[in-house]
Amino acid sequence: MIPCICTKCTELELKVMLFNTVWSDLIIKPNDALLTRDQYRSFIASCTGQSDTKVISWRTPQQTEVPENDAARVTIERQTYGLRLRIRNLTIEDQGKWECVGANMDGIKYSKQFQMNIKVPITFHGDSIQYAPLGQQVTIKCRVHANPSAEVSWFKGQDKTRIGNFYSYSSKKYDCHLNCIFNIVASQNYEKTSDGLRINRVDMADNGTFWCRADVLETGESRDFEIIVVASESVTHPRIQCSSPCAIEKKTATLVCEASGLPATKYQWFYGNADKLRAVIDSPVGASEVPKFVVRGNQLTINYVDETDNGKYTCHASNDYDKVGQKTEYILNVIVPPRLTPIPEIEIELTDRESHRAVFQCRVERGSAESLSLEWQYMNNTPIQFEKYKLIELRFDPIRREHFGNYSCVAKNLADTTFVIASLLVRFPPLYIGPNIQAVSSIPGYRAVMKCQFESYPAPVIQWIKMIRTVQDPEGRLLTSDIDHGVNDITTKQIGSTLWETILSYTPDERDFGLSFECRALNPKVGRHSITLQKAEPPRAVYPTEAKPLANAIELVVSPPETGGLPLVNYIVKYEQIGVNQPDSIKTLKFPVQTMNGQQVQTLRIDNLQPSTSYNINILAETRAGIGQAKSPIRLKTLDRQIPQFKLLSTPPEEQSCMDDRKCLVKWSIESDGGAPILKADILYAIAKSGNDLEIMGTFSDPQLIDPLKTEYEIVNLQPDTNYIIVVKLYNEAGVSEQKIRKQTTKARIDNIYSTIKSHMKNYRSDQPSKWAIVGIVFGIVFVALLVIVICVLIRMCRTDTRKTKGSDMDRQTQPMMNGENHSDDSKTNNGYRNGRSPSRKRQKRRNPARNSRFSPSELKF
Template identity: 75%
Template sequence: MPALVTYRELNESPVGASEVPKFVVRGNQLTINYVDETDNGKYTCHASNDYDKVGLKAEYILNVIVPPRLAPIPAIEKELNDRELQNAIFQCRVERGSAESLSLEWQYMNNTVVQSTDGIYVDTSQFEQQKFIELRFNPLRREHFGNYSCVARNLADTTFVIASLYVKFPPIYVGSNTQTVSSVPGFRAVMKCLFESYPTPEIQWIKMARTSQEPEGRILASDIDQGVNDITTKQIGSTLWETVLSYTPNERDFGFNFECRATNRKTSRHSFTLQKSAPPRAVYPTEAKPLANAIELVVHPPETGGLPLVQYVVKYEQIGANQPDSMKTLIFPAQTMNGEQTQILRIDNLQPSTAYSINILAETRAGIGQSKAPIRLKTLDRQIPQFKLLSTTPEEQMCIDDHKCLIKWSIESDGGAPISKAEIFYAKSKDDSSLEIVDKFSDPQTIDPLKTEYELTNLQPNTNYIIAIRLYNEAGPAEQKIRKQTKPIMNGNIYSTLKPDIKKYRRGQPSKWIIFGIVFGIVATALVVILLCVLIRICRIGANTTKTNDIDNPTTPMMNGENHSDISKTSNGYKNGQSPARKVDDSV
């Protein structure tokens, strides 16, 4: 008899589809529709029949974890006033969701947790019992304006709800404290204002040129008022607004005030006085470096009254020249390198050991700046570098190796200018006592001008060389020579001495792969020739064998339609079935 299967809940009451519609039983399967936390518990499957009334039972424990769902939080709008302090409270409540591992917290919109500070308080005292937390603002300030997020988490999911706090307050100027703007006729001046306000303020620019028709000044507008290039106003934050006036003044505009106004029930304002720029202040170098025939000056840009620096004007003359055209002028365009405005001004083509009077001026659109007392600088003496070679004694003139030699020198003076280049070259000596050479010097080898030693290689053993060092600066080259002798060939060093010649010899020989290819080609050709000879020999032997068989077995012409060939009468290749030896016996 089929087993009777029933499902019971923990209270042992039968579960039937007709009694609780959300439960559906099909055979040995129980389906629970629209599952929620109320369905948590133990479920028992009981199977029995007529032979076993007790039957068997299986138990299942159902634990439903429901994701959290938060109640919507209505927005709050409050207006600040000077009469009384305001406050605001947001409540974040869990409507449903499993309590296991449930958490609630307030966050800013950048996912930073809200801390209790600056008039903001987070109250979590009711979370365990009532499943809600509060965000309190007391006293309410304009900085509290914005959106806040309440985040709920449990093992099933994470959710959040937004709370919006709108704080109404009059406009407040929060820009720079600059009150003057400098320019020159025909050069654009830019004025900028920043305001905080909610709701959106009305922002205007007013030129405070009061007339009988406009006693409060003239409200400026683009494409209408002369000199106005552009007026832009944009929101750059939740309550922050930026407005910029671009204005090209004429001569009559200087001295007027330009005012920016933001109105939202109340008005906030800030004014700029447009003044005519003065030429830049005097320039004095922070560092001066005289050379033999040049002077380098390091300068910083002076105060320019807000105008960009155009160029530096350098005027200089030789002290005591007493010539009408001795004053010379150089122009250096202003440059900015890697964000740094420090600039190096170099005056070239000067006379060595000469004093000069130098004046540096800065120029903007307002004109050439003020002049300080000229500076006096003297160029260095024009001399070539002074140095000496260190190998002077006979013992030091012998190289430490048979194919290389180390040369050292010391620099006594750079001649008033940095050494820019160094060269070394050598030749075989005519004898062992003079500096005369046999043929000519080798091509110069350029070396680091900061080094004071160099090692020559690939020299011949037991040979005298004349080695020359040449140093350059702005005044010209300085040269020193020395005689050096390499050591004789050492027994243990014969291979190292001959190694360059061996390499040179090997480079002149054909490659081993070419030789291998030639040998392989010769061997392959010989094998092919031998193989052809063998094949020809085999073919000839085969042809001779065929001719011999034809002679030993002649054919007889057919007579009366019969073939009387002796072949038909032979047996095993012999006539009459007998061998030739048998025939001899019979005849005997």
């Protein structure tokens, strides 16, 4: 039943209301009349009936009923109050009107529809890389598939410049202006076709990136497809290069084939003659093996080259455009490194009765003769003889002891360098070489070291003999380690081809001094040398090479004296104050001997002395043999203790002014510390008055502490183009010393001015309130004002509705009373009251506004 809403409705309006009511008995969710869904997605929709309406079926856009089959792509599912439509994997066939059909208890059918649009995303069909031969016509393929259909446009380059020659303009001036505004490439060389973009004549300007753009205006989807167009041309004739020497036996040979063409050239390698060509490919090997052939692009690498690799190699160059390509050949000749015949050694014994001669022959056994050379050399690579043939001789006539040694025969060609050793062994008696020492000094119980060097071949037997003749040992006693008393160790070693060294470490006693120790070398001939062991004496006196008196110290520079054959142990300094006659007035200091960087010069410092006082000083040297002799003392006087002496460096013009507008560097040199170490240093500065004097304006800054060891300091945070008085102070135990200097900073630089302004602006902005805070405050004020206005309007509307209801019942009574009230007011205007009303009447109206509104309905209006 349709309720009566309007008593004056027309028949058409009733039909429309009836139609809407019938359709409203079916409810479809989603409730939109137009739905858009992506392709290949799932979709569900439910249809339910109101009151006694029952849903019967769903119909497809093809007006077929959807079956109830769970295995089907499109199916319905029965629910308690309706049917659910389920579509798996949406396709373009599902686009159209879907209809839900229902009926009530009386058999009246109802239906409701919604429009389903299937969105097919933009899909491009075409190669991302396409080749175009230079000077020819080509079409860049790009086909677009989309639903709704897409509009295709073309762009060029990474900046995506639109290709806009598809429209003609009557004015060339207008055409240029339009192209400049919209960044359009207007060229008759491009034509858009149904399947792509045609290039009428390809040149190198077309080599690059093109963009195929598809726009779907209905959905707002837009996609770009990048196509790289490669300008192509035929391959040029290739050539093969190989570094010289190209192929060396048992090494690696690399052939490089070079050819040009567009796109990039591809290479293939072949071996053999034209009738028996076979492809050269990578040799399959195990994980730990090296392949024979390795092909990488235009390079052919042959590992472990041998003579079987000689022959013809062919390079075939082609590319994707020029499939046939070009070929070239290279003849490979493997160079064999030289190999020499071994040379037997020659051994000859020298005698005084006759002379001897020797000849070495060096022969090339195998190797390429190209650029072959032979050369005899000493073992230190000094050349002796040079020859370019395969045989060379080295002659010795007559042989001498100095000819003993090894000689090398060196063979060279383009492949390699090799050599063999020829040994000439000359037998001769042992010969003492050194050192030229006849005596060694020591003391009882202190180890003495004796050394001998012999030249001999063959290797000698070296012995040490203690020359103490007894009945048992008339020729002296043969010393051995761990047996003879005093023998610590005996070592013998070879330090050259024929040079031998022996060292005896011996700890003597009193009976050993004055005896000779003889080193003997037997091969079987004998060579000998004697060394006398003598008792060491104390060192000689020490005199300082330099003396430096200070206020409370004296520094003495000494060099080691003659020590009597033993190493120096200590320096002993004895000093006393002149004029003090006390038993303990002489003081002694001991300084261990130190060697710094191989220099034996040492500085001895005597501290804790009295200023301006004279001292007698003796310096003695000490070894294990005792303390050395004392000579006459030296007399030195310490300095008076004074404040530090220094000066500020300001002589050069660049030192008189600062090199910066904000900083200033101050330098000084210390002439004397005043006899005491400088304990502290500080620096002060103040702005100077005009003129060239050292007067200041105001006061000095706070002292800035400086490291006492430094002689320069940089003052920062100064004012540009300003004169300053700078004071440097140095402190020691005697007091403080100060120096002043006047310096001027440079004028302000632009970058510093900018940084200063920037910092001031930053500080100013930090002090100002945030712009967002101001916006928030304004927005809050506006919002509160609007809220108050809305509340007032609502209150007024409520009051107006209430008073209108009461006023409709009192219209007839109010009108006469209003007239009477007006007359009464007129009559009272002459009674002396303002507006004809007494104050008591106004108070009554304020006490009872509702009652007053009854007699004055006009006052109800705002």
